[in-house]
Structure formats: structure tokens, C-alpha cells
Amino acid sequence: MPHNTRDKILIAAATMLGENPTTRLSVRAVAARAGVSTGSLRHFFPTQRELLDTVVAGIYDVDLPDDPMQDTARTPGERLVACLRLLVSQVGTGDQAREHWRAQHDAYVAAPPSEGATHAFLALERLAVHRVEKWLAVLHEEGALAPGALEHQARFLLTVVTGLLTERALPGDQARLEFEAHTLATAASAVLRPAPGPA
Numbered sequence: 001m002p003h004n005t006r007d008k009i010l011i012a013a014a015t016m017l018g019e020n021p022t023t024r025l026s027v028r029a030v031a032a033r034a035g036v037s038t039g040s041l042r043h044f045f046p047t048q049r050e051l052l053d054t055v056v057a058g059i060y061d062v063d064l065p066d067d068p069m070q071d072t073a074r075t076p077g078e079r080l081v082a083c084l085r086l087l088v089s090q091v092g093t094g095d096q097a098r099e100h101w102r103a104q105h106d107a108y109v110a111a112p113p114s115e116g117a118t119h120a121f122l123a124l125e126r127l128a129v130h131r132v133e134k135w136l137a138v139l140h141e142e143g144a145l146a147p148g149a150l151e152h153q154a155r156f157l158l159t160v161v162t163g164l165l166t167e168r169a170l171p172g173d174q175a176r177l178e179f180e181a182h183t184l185a186t187a188a189s190a191v192l193r194p195a196p197g198p199a
Contacts, residue, residue, distance in 0.1 A: 006044045008034040013055045017124070020103060024116065025052055049119055056123040069135045075195070076144035080188040081181070083135045087128070087161050088168070088180065097168035129154050139192065146193050153191040160187040 012034035016023050023029075025048060031041045045051035068074070068082030091100040107117055132154035139145040145153070164180050 005034075005036055005040050008036060009041055009044060009051070010055055010058060013051060014058065017055060024107075025055070025120070027051075048116055052120055052123050056127050069138050076139050076142065077185065077188050077192055077195075080135065080139065080192065081184045083132075084157060084161055084184045084188065085181075087132075087158075088164050088184070091165050091168060093168050093177075097165065101166065101169040128158055132157055136191065144192055146191055148191070157187055157191065160184070 009030060013025050013030045016025060016030065016033060027038050027041055027048065030051065031038045034041070041051070045054065068086065069079050071079060071082075074082070091097045107113065108121055113121065129151060133150045136145055136150050136153055140150065160183065164183060167176060167180070
């Protein structure tokens with residue numbers, strides 16, 4: 001079934017964000033990627049902010065393929081660690097991780113970010129928090145999550161992930177990746193109820 005113009009615009013913008021989360025979704029760039037005129041884009045999304053908010057809101061509801069949280073043959077801790085590893089793996093290692101952080105630095109740190117860049121960063125941050133909250137909500141329903149606000153637990157886990165992403169951009173060796181797995185397991189155990197001991 002062919003996509004309508006609005007769908008083409010949203011697919012193009014979401015693809016651009018997927019390729020580079022720090023990309024600026026300019027009207028011209030998104031319109032060119034979607035193969036539509038800037039006038040058509042403005043008809044559906046009068047402002048850049050409205051376009052970004054619509055794209056991010058749509059991504060909120062997209063389920064990840066092969067979401068590890070759905071693999072109930074694994075323990076809650078194993079599932080949560082596998083989910084967090086998905087987030088960490090998105091930046092790769094070495095040069096790829098350094099390029100990720102270079103783009104983050106240039107977009108948000110090197111100079112005061114524009115209002116558009118700030119809005120984009122906050123929208124993507126909300127998306128990340130929402131994704132982790134969805135995983136934690138599954139564990140909460142199963143009675144595996146420790147008491148606490150889902151948002152606070154999600155932000156704690158994302159802070160750990162951010163630290164690991166930073167480490168991936170720094171010089172290191174293979175031992176760091178083994179430590180990374182231990183760090184994620186420790187973070188997961190901090191938000192989970194202790195497993196019941198033997199009766």
C-alpha cells in the first residue's frame with residue numbers, strides 16, 4: 001500500500017533520527033529525504049518542533065523487534081540487562097562511539113544549543129526514558145521490580161548507560177566490555193526485588 005505524503009514525511013524524519021540522533025530535522029532536509037516539497041511538509045507540520053514532537057510520539061509506540069523483555073524464559077534480571085545492552089550497543093565501540101560523542105558534543109556542548117537543538121535533545125531524552133519505563137512496567141506487573149517511581153528508576157538506569165557509552169568512546173581494551181556486562185547487571189539488581197531464596 002503506498003504511503004501518503006504525511007507518512008512519507010514522518011518515515012523520512014524518523015529514519016534521519018535513527019541514522020543520527022543529533023541530526024537537525026530541517027524542513028528542507030526532511031522534505032528532500034521524503035521526496036516532497038517544503039510547502040507540503042509545512043502543510044502537515046507548520047513548525048520544526050511540531051514535526052519532531054510527532055516523530056518522537058510515534059516512536060514511543062513502536063515495539064522493538066525481538067524485544068528481550070518478552071523472553072520470559074530468562075530471569076527478570078537477565079531480560080533487563082539484555083534490554084540495557086541494546087541501548088549501549090547502538091553507539092558501537094572505538095571510532096564509531098567516538099563519532100557518536102563528537103556529534104553530541106558539537107550539537108549540545110561546544111556552544112550554547114539553539115532552541116531547536118534543545119527541544120530535539122529533550123524530545124529524544126523523553127523517548128529514552130519512556131522506552132526504559134515500558135520495560136520496567138513489565139517487570140512491575142510481574143512483581144519483580146523494587147518499590148519506587150518508574151521514572152526515577154528509568155533515569156538511574158539511563159545514567160548508568162550514559163556512563164558506559166562515554167567509556168566506549170575512550171581508549172580501552174577488551175576487559176572493559178566484560179566490566180560493562182557486570183556494571184549493567186549491578187544496575188539492574190539495584191531496581192529489582194531480590195530473588196526469593198530457597199525455601
